[in-house]
Amino acid sequence: MIQLVDLIDLKLRESNDRTLSFGQLVMAMVINGLGFTGRTLHMYSEYFKDKPLERLIGEGVKAEQINQLFITRVPQTLKEAKTLIKLAPTLSFTPLSSGYEGVFHECEYGGVKQKWLLVRSEQAAKRETHTLSKRMHKQAEQARKSFKQLSQKIFACEVDAQKSLEEWEKKQILCKKPERIEALLMVMTVCLMVYAALEHQIRKQLVEQEQYFPDMKYKPHQKPTARWVFQCFQGITIMYINQDTVIVANLEDRNHTIIDCLGYHYQKIYS
Numbered sequence: 001m002i003q004l005v006d007l008i009d010l011k012l013r014e015s016n017d018r019t020l021s022f023g024q025l026v027m028a029m030v031i032n033g034l035g036f037t038g039r040t041l042h043m044y045s046e047y048f049k050d051k052p053l054e055r056l057i058g059e060g061v062k063a064e065q066i067n068q069l070f071i072t073r074v075p076q077t078l079k080e081a082k083t084l085i086k087l088a089p090t091l092s093f094t095p096l097s098s099g100y101e102g103v104f105h106e107c108e109y110g111g112v113k114q115k116w117l118l119v120r121s122e123q124a125a126k127r128e129t130h131t132l133s134k135r136m137h138k139q140a141e142q143a144r145k146s147f148k149q150l151s152q153k154i155f156a157c158e159v160d161a162q163k164s165l166e167e168w169e170k171k172q173i174l175c176k177k178p179e180r181i182e183a184l185l186m187v188m189t190v191c192l193m194v195y196a197a198l199e200h201q202i203r204k205q206l207v208e209q210e211q212y213f214p215d216m217k218y219k220p221h222q223k224p225t226a227r228w229v230f231q232c233f234q235g236i237t238i239m240y241i242n243q244d245t246v247i248v249a250n251l252e253d254r255n256h257t258i259i260d261c262l263g264y265h266y267q268k269i270y271s
Contacts, residue, residue: 004023004026004027004030004194005021005023005024005026005027005057005058006023007023008021008022008023008026009021009022009023020057020058020061024057024058024061026190027056027057028048028053028057029187029190029191030187030190030191030194031051031056031057032048033187033188033190033191034191034194034195034230048063049063051063052238052269055238055268055269055270056269073183074116078109080107080109081116084105084116084118085118088118088120091103091118093120096119099121099122099123100119100120100121101119101120101121102117102118102119102120103117103118104116104117104118105117105118146168147168150164150165150168195226195227196226198226199224199225199226199229201262202224202226202229202258202261202262203222203223203224205261205262206222206223206224206257206261207222209260209261211257211260211261212257213229213254213257213258214254215228216228229258232252232254232255232258233255233258235250236248236249236250236251236255236270237249237250248270248271251270255270
């Protein structure tokens with residue numbers, strides 16, 4: 001069992017006004033990321049509405065809590081975020097770690113109470129200035145080349161030329177935000193770490209316990225991929241009868257093989 005929640009909670013300070021810990025929220029993102037769903041990562045509501053969250057994450061955890069409490073980067077396009085950044089020189093920053101300082105800011109946005117952390121790093125500022133300069137130079141060179149190609153085209157009329165020019169201008173405005181890419185990469189990196197660790201543990205325990213898991217051709221195997229194992233666990237249903245009786249339905253022998261190999265924590269989820 002990968003104690004991801006405990007490891008994160010040991011590193012981060014808990015707040016009394018939170019119903020879910022930071023570790024539980026990251027675990028929710030990992031479950032979403034490893035769900036192999038075609039929908040975007042932030043669509044928690046639909047994804048978690050049919051998941052047994054109390055068994056997967058913790059007692060009393062509900063889907064709406066995950067929707068409301070999550071860790072994300074505050075868009076700098078927000079008016080309040082811009083104001084906070086401008087006020088940075090007047091704020092009292094607290095050392096976070098070597099080379100980093102931070103200050104908390106409580107606010108309410110979209111009817112939801114939030115707690116922002118503004119981080120300052122001199123090294124990052126120097127690095128970002130250099131990176132920004134290179135990126136701007138590269139984008140300017142790309143724009144120059146594409147405009148040169150556009151100017152060499154022959155159009156049938158002025159209307160067509162004007163339309164092509166407007167389309168070219170729109171392409172120059174639309175760009176990917178580095179912050180969003182960084183945040184998504186962080187989540188996906190954690191997902192890949194969990195995926196690799198779980199796959200290693202499954203294969204290791206199958207060998208040590210002399211057990212076999214059927215592959216896609218139903219042949220006994222000791223090196224299944226984590227994705228194949230995940231797919232074999234689809235369709236399992238938890239039934240609640242009279243609030244006291246809980247039945248886990250549709251468990252097959254191959255599911256029990258993995259559950260028994262992984263040990264107590266997984267047996268508790270599917271018991």
